[in-house]
Structures are given as structure tokens and as C-alpha cells.
Amino acid sequence: MDFRFSDDQLTLATSVRDYLSGTHGPEVLRHLDEAGPRDPAIWQGLVDMGLTGLLVPEAHGGLGMGLIEAALIAAECGRACLAEPLVDTAFVGVPWLLSQGQTDGLADVVAGTRKLAPAHAINPWVADGDGDALVSVDPLRKLTVRVERSRDTAAQGVSTSLDANGAGDDYLLNLGALMSAAQLVGLADAMLHQAVEYAKLRTQFGQPIGAFQGIKHQLASCSVAIEFAKPVVWRAAAALQDGLASAAAHVSHAKLAASDAAMLTAETAIQVHGAMGYTYEVDLHFWMKRSWALCGAWGDRAFHLKRIDDAVLGGSLPIGPEHTFA
Amino acid sequence: MKLGFSRADELFRAECADWLNGQMAGEFRDIKGITKLTASPERRKEWEQQLAAHKWSCIGWPEEWGGRNASLAHQVIFAEEYARAGVPGRVNHIGIELAGPTILAFGTDAQKQRFLPDIAAGKTIFCQGFSEPGAGSDLASVRTKARLEVVSGQEEWIVNGQKIWTSLAHISDWIFVVSRSEEGSKGPKGLTFLMMEIDQPGIEIRGITQINGDAEFNETFFTDARCPADSLIGAPGEGWKIAMGLLAFERGVSTLGQQMGFRNELDEIIAAAKANGAASDPLIRQRIAKAEIGLNLMRYGALRMLSQTDHSKIDGAALTYKIQWASWRRALGELAMDVLGQAGEVADGAEYEWDTLPNLFLYSRADTIYGGTNQIQRNLIAERGLGMPREPRGDV
Numbered sequence: 001m002d003f004r005f006s007d008d009q010l011t012l013a014t015s016v017r018d019y020l021s022g023t024h025g026p027e028v029l030r031h032l033d034e035a036g037p038r039d040p041a042i043w044q045g046l047v048d049m050g051l052t053g054l055l056v057p058e059a060h061g062g063l064g065m066g067l068i069e070a071a072l073i074a075a076e077c078g079r080a081c082l083a084e085p086l087v088d089t090a091f092v093g094v095p096w097l098l099s100q101g102q103t104d105g106l107a108d109v110v111a112g113t114r115k116l117a118p119a120h121a122i123n124p125w126v127a128d129g130d131g132d133a134l135v136s137v138d139p140l141r142k143l144t145v146r147v148e149r150s151r152d153t154a155a156q157g158v159s160t161s162l163d164a165n166g167a168g169d170d171y172l173l174n175l176g177a178l179m180s181a182a183q184l185v186g187l188a189d190a191m192l193h194q195a196v197e198y199a200k201l202r203t204q205f206g207q208p209i210g211a212f213q214g215i216k217h218q219l220a221s222c223s224v225a226i227e228f229a230k231p232v233v234w235r236a237a238a239a240l241q242d243g244l245a246s247a248a249a250h251v252s253h254a255k256l257a258a259s260d261a262a263m264l265t266a267e268t269a270i271q272v273h274g275a276m277g278y279t280y281e282v283d284l285h286f287w288m289k290r291s292w293a294l295c296g297a298w299g300d301r302a303f304h305l306k307r308i309d310d311a312v313l314g315g316s317l318p319i320g321p322e323h324t325f326a
Numbered sequence: 327m328k329l330g331f332s333r334a335d336e337l338f339r340a341e342c343a344d345w346l347n348g349q350m351a352g353e354f355r356d357i358k359g360i361t362k363l364t365a366s367p368e369r370r371k372e373w374e375q376q377l378a379a380h381k382w383s384c385i386g387w388p389e390e391w392g393g394r395n396a397s398l399a400h401q402v403i404f405a406e407e408y409a410r411a412g413v414p415g416r417v418n419h420i421g422i423e424l425a426g427p428t429i430l431a432f433g434t435d436a437q438k439q440r441f442l443p444d445i446a447a448g449k450t451i452f453c454q455g456f457s458e459p460g461a462g463s464d465l466a467s468v469r470t471k472a473r474l475e476v477v478s479g480q481e482e483w484i485v486n487g488q489k490i491w492t493s494l495a496h497i498s499d500w501i502f503v504v505s506r507s508e509e510g511s512k513g514p515k516g517l518t519f520l521m522m523e524i525d526q527p528g529i530e531i532r533g534i535t536q537i538n539g540d541a542e543f544n545e546t547f548f549t550d551a552r553c554p555a556d557s558l559i560g561a562p563g564e565g566w567k568i569a570m571g572l573l574a575f576e577r578g579v580s581t582l583g584q585q586m587g588f589r590n591e592l593d594e595i596i597a598a599a600k601a602n603g604a605a606s607d608p609l610i611r612q613r614i615a616k617a618e619i620g621l622n623l624m625r626y627g628a629l630r631m632l633s634q635t636d637h638s639k640i641d642g643a644a645l646t647y648k649i650q651w652a653s654w655r656r657a658l659g660e661l662a663m664d665v666l667g668q669a670g671e672v673a674d675g676a677e678y679e680w681d682t683l684p685n686l687f688l689y690s691r692a693d694t695i696y697g698g699t700n701q702i703q704r705n706l707i708a709e710r711g712l713g714m715p716r717e718p719r720g721d722v
Contacts, residue, residue, distance in 0.1 A: 123668065125671075125672065136671050136672050138671075204462060204463050204467070205464045206464075214701035214704065263660075267656070267691070270695075271694060271695065271699065271701075274462050274695055275457070275490075275491050275543075275695055275696060277695070278536055278537055278695060279535065280534075280535035280539070281534065281535065288537070292663070297668070300664070300667055300668070301664065302607050302610070305609070
């Protein structure tokens with residue numbers, strides 16, 4: 001058992017974080033929210049870093065990495081509240097296509113000219129698919145109506161809606177839930193950071209509000225929730241990567257832990273910002289709304305709790321001393 | 327202890343319900359069910375006047391000022407029927423619930439004559455100028471300045487500074503302003519409570535957009551804004567006492583009407599859970615049961631508070647009310663979203679034209695902040711209610 005990441009993995013994640021903090025700040029979110037045109041350079045930068053091909057085998061022009069690296073980078077996408085469909089395209093769509101033996105068109109994904117919008121029976125809508133966008137809570141994550149058949153419009157260089165048939169495909173579901181969980185811990189980290197910085201700056205009663213236990217204890221509780229959610233997410237990524245029979249239960253645990261941490265942090269961060277946190281002017285709400293949207297996507301809390309209790313009580317997850325923490 | 331309402335009370339309830347339902351089915355049917363505070367302001371001002379014309383505007387006030395001198399029980403009944411009938415919230419609630427009672431308690435006879443009939447008649451809409459960018463939880467640190475000056479032979483107050491979170495300032499006629507009138511004073515000393523007409527060159531109002539897309543509150547800027555010398559309530563330097571007296575009115579009868587609104591929201595969640603199958607989820611069922619219990623806790627708690635005739639003795643219990651309802655409703659917003667599932671993420675209409683429940687979720691994020699955050703409420707309960715030592719508070 002070794003929960004450490006390799007230097008290469010950490011360097012990769014840091015470089016993505018640096019790239020996004022340099023090019024994809026809150027002003028980009030505001031610009032897009034005001035219906036400003038998308039800056040293609042941001043997507044191109046992600047492509048140039050090889051991220052669209054992160055999970056594509058080297059034989060098809062990708063980097064051939066695994067879900068652990070992808071989850072690390074998805075967390076960075078959450079931290080930046082990224083408004084580009086990188087996670088769905090490269091970390092959900094690609095591994096699912098590979099699992100189906102579909103390698104046609106992967107070169108276009110690597111090149112960044114083909115984006116994937118995975119559809120699944122568990123989601124009423126498709127995020128960032130083609131078609132008319134619905135008005136959704138997260139102004140930067142376009143939702144469209146799910147179509148029954150896949151429409152491959154890759155030739156035009158626009159999104160492809162993947163449809164994993166009516167009943168839903170467990171692997172696709174697990175990929176979607178895992179990558180949502182990874183983004184959620186990044187989102188939670190970012191919201192906690194914003195709240196901590198605000199609590200250090202804002203003074204009332206002659207001192208920074210962060211000096212009051214009523215404030216600092218709340219933020220400390222968020223940190224506890226986030227730090228305990230992270231290893232659960234990495235564990236789920238490793239389990240899904242290794243194809244363990246228990247992977248579904250690990251993924252559900254990760255989705256629950258990350259959702260709880262993100263929702264607690266969203267609520268607390270607003271509270272710490274006071275009335276400012278309730279305004280559109282403070283950036284926090286973009287992160288909060290993305291968190292809210294991802295908590296509901298790829299199976300809500302009731303769904304994932306049921307998967308765990310089915311696994312524990314239904315016998316599919318082996319229990320007993322010899323299996324403890326296996 | 328006598329629980330329940332008398333036969334006479336029930337007759338009064340029927341009278342309230344008949345009139346309100348008649349209005350919402352008739353002349354004012356276009357505003358029925360509006361939950362956004364900023365929607366249809368002109369029609370809702372007309373609604374204020376309609377209430378006044380039938381003496382329903384402020385039934386608890388003395389008859390000489392446009393009220394009915396109604397008993398507490400009748401005020402509660404009216405507030406309940408008002409919410410039950412789906413009547414939108416009062417655009418002049420600050421005038422009716424805060425400014426009016428403050429003027430009644432602390433104002434001069436001339437001020438009562440000047441303001442009360444027009445507030446009761448829905449002709450004078452008030453907003454509240456308390457918070458400032460640097461004075462939120464620490465309200466006593468207000469910096470907006472007021473000084474008396476002789477202008478063309480007349481003494482006037484000249485006001486400079488900025489207020490924030492002034493709800494509905496953009497549709498209001500008057501604002502009451504807590505300002506620092508003693509140069510160099512600190513904290514609660516040296517403050518004066520002024521009432522100012524908004525329509526003047528020295529007052530500028532800018533809307534603040536909320537996370538739910540609405541813009542109910544504002545920044546209000548004062549640049550040599552003026553009001554006559556006799557515009558103050560109480561004496562110069564008594565502003566803090568008046569402001570605190572006013573805030574006590576916030577815990578009044580309106581809290582019970584608010585609970586009927588909560589009842590409507592919980593009922594809507596229950597209906598949604600039954601309709602979409604969420605009601606078969608045991609966890610959702612338990613949370614709905616907890617919400618039901620929490621609502622009843624508040625109801626009986628508030629009835630107990632309002633039953634006390636000696637209001638000086640109820641502080642300990644009354645202090646607990648805000649944090650209770652705000653926390654309950656914030657959790658209700660989360661329950662609503664868990665019941666709706668992903669359907670709650672999508673709006674049918676234009677951007678931010680949310681249905682009631684998603685809007686409840688967003689709006690309830692603010693409940694634990696405005697009117698004193700949960701943290702300030704806990705300080706009040708512990709320090710004022712339980713007599714615990716005060717937290718260190720800088721050099722105030």
C-alpha cells in the first residue's frame with residue numbers, strides 16, 4: 001500500500017494547475033457568463049499539454065497514462081472551475097470508447113478537434129453536448145437534452161454525444177462519477193481557499209474575522225472533510241484502473257465523500273463571506289454552482305448510498321476480518 | 327396555558343381568508359404566488375393601498391393610525407391566512423414592521439402624524455440604512471457621517487457615507503439611516519437615527535445582483551444628502567438605542583406569518599417527493615419528517631414568545647429564534663434539491679427564472695446571514711442570554 005504520488009504525477013498536476021491559474025482565472029468565467037466569445041487558446045493550451053490524449057494509448061498518439069493521473073488533473077480542473085469539456089472528453093469519454101474497442105477518431109480527440117459529450121441513462125441531460133442549451137444552474141456548463149442515438153458530428157469538429165444504450169453502462173457511470181468526485185475535491189479546495197483568504201482580509205470588531213473561533217472552526221471542519229475525501233477519490237481511481245470487483249463501491253464512496261465535502265465547503269464559504277458571498281460580484285458562486293451541478297450528475301447521493309448498502313448487505317462486497325480494508 | 331383559537335378567532339380567520347382569497351381570485355390575481363421580492367413592484371404598491379383601503383394593512387396598530395388595534399391572536403391569524411392565500415410578501419414590510427413601530431414607540435406626535443398614516447396607506451415605502459461595507463456584523467462601527475448645518479436660515483442634517491444591502495431601496499420613498507453625528511465617537515456612542523427622503527440629488531442607489539440573479543438589495547451612497555433638523559428619531563447620540571429597539575420588532579408577529587410561508591414550501595417539497603418517487607427513499611422520508619418536526623418546534627416556540635405580555639422578560643428565549651428558523655430553512659433548501667434531483671438544475675424559462683424550489687435553495691443561502699449571521703446569533707444567545715463573558719472585540 002502506497003498512497004504517494006510519483007514525482008512525475010505531481011509535476012504533471014502542478015503544471016496543469018499553473019497553466020489554469022495563469023490562463024483561466026475568474027475573469028474568464030465572467031467573460032463567458034456574459035456570453036463573450038470563447039478563447040480557443042485556452043483549449044489549445046490543454047491540447048498542447050497532451051491532456052486530451054492523456055488516456056489515449058501511445059499507439060494512437062496519446063500519452064497512455066491511467067485514471068490516477070486523470071483524477072489528479074480532474075481535481076485541478078475543479079479547482080479552476082474549468083469551463084472547457086476536458087474531463088468529459090478525455091477522462092470519461094476516451095476510456096469508455098477504449099473499453100468498447102472503439103479507437104476510430106481518437107487521433108482527432110488527441111488533436112483537440114473532437115470533443116466528447118458522454119450521455120448516460122442516469123443523467124437526464126448531456127453536459128456540453130450539441131443541441132440547444134437548457135438554462136441550468138451552472139451558467140458555464142451547458143446542458144442539452146439527451147438523444148437516444150449517438151450523433152457523430154466529428155467531421156464538423158464539434159461535440160459528439162456518446163450514448164451508452166438505454167439501461168446504462170456501469171463502466172461509463174463509474175468513470176463519470178469518479179471524475180465528478182475528483183473535480184469536487186478540487187472545487188472544495190478552491191472554495192476553502194477563497195474563504196480563508198477572505199477571513200484573513202475582512203475585519204470586524206477591530207480584527208480579521210478569521211481570528212474568531214466562530215469562523216475558523218467552521219473552515220477547519222471543511223478542511224477535515226476535504227482532506228478525508230481526497231484519499232477516497234484516489235483509492236477509487238486506482239480500483240477502477242485495476243478493474244477490481246469492488247471498484248463500483250469505491251467510486252460511490254468517493255462520490256459521496258467528495259459531494260459532502262464540497263457542499264459543506266460551499267455552504268460555509270458563503271457564510272464566511274457574509275452577504276458578499278450571496279452576491280454575483282464575488283466569484284465564489286461559480287464554484288458553488290458547479291459543485292451543486294456535479295453533486296447531482298452521474299448518480300445523486302441516494303443512488304450512491306444504495307450502491308454501497310447493496311454491496312455491503314447484498315454480499316457482493318466481501319466482508320470479514322480477512323477482507324478488512326482490502 | 328390555553329392552546330387553540332376561540333370560536334370568535336376562527337370567525338375572524340374565515341373573514342381574513344375570504345377577503346384575501348377574493349382579492350387573489352379577483353382584481354389582484356396577477357400577483358398571486360409571486361415569491362420574488364422584486365417582481366411587479368408597481369402592482370404590489372397598489373396592493374399595499376388596497377390592503378389599506380380595507381384596513382388590513384397594519385391591523386396591530388392603534389385605530390387612530392390606520393390599524394384595528396387587533397389582538398396578538400388576530401395578528402397571527404391574519405399573517406397565517408395572508409401566507410396561506412399565496413399573497414406575495416409586503417413590499418413595504420420595512421415600513422409596516424420596522425419604521426412604523428419605531429415611530430410609534432420613539433417618535434414625536436408630529437412624526438407620528440407625518441408618517442404613520444402614509445405608511446399604513448401604502449403611500450410611503452421605507453427601506454433600512456443600517457449596514458455599511460465596513461459595518462456588517464460589527465454594526466456599531468458605522469462611519470456614515472451626519473452634521474447639523476444652517477442652510478438658508480434653516481437647520482439641516484448633511485449626511486455623507488455609504489450604506490449597503492439596503493433591500494428594495496430602488497422602489498422606496500424613505501430610508502432610515504444610522505449615522506455618526508459626534509465627530510471622533512466610536513462604537514454605539516455618538517450615533518443618530520435619521521429619516522431621509524430618497525428622491526434627492528445627494529442619494530444615489532445602485533443594485534447588487536445576487537447569486538439567484540435577482541437584485542433585491544442595493545448600495546446607497548450619500549453625498550451631502552440632506553434632511554430637515556427634526557428628521558431624527560429620539561435625541562442626537564441615541565441612534566444605537568433606537569436601532570436596537572427597532573431590531574426587537576423584527577422578532578414580532580411577522581415571524582408567524584413567515585412560518586405559514588415555510589409550511590407552503592415544505593408542502594411543495596412533499597408534493598414533489600410524492601410526484602417523482604423520492605418519497606419512497608427512506609432517507610428523504612426521514613428528512614421530511616425532521617423538517618416537519620422543526621417547523622412545529624418553531625411554531626410553538628414563537629407562539630410561546632408572543633404569548634408573553636412582559637416583553638422585557640422574554641429576551642433569553644427570543645434570542646434563539648433567528649438561528650432556529652434560518653438554519654431550518656437552509657436545510658429545507660438542501661432537502662428541496664435532493665428531492666428534485668437533477669430536475670432542480672434546469673430552469674424552464676429565461677436565465678434564473680427558477681421554479682419555487684430551486685429559488686428556495688439559492689435564497690435560503692442568505693437566511694443564515696442577513697439580520698445577524700448565525701455566528702452573531704450564537705454570540706447573542708451566549709453573551710446576552712446566558713451571561714457568558716464577551717469575546718474580545720478590538721478597541722471598541
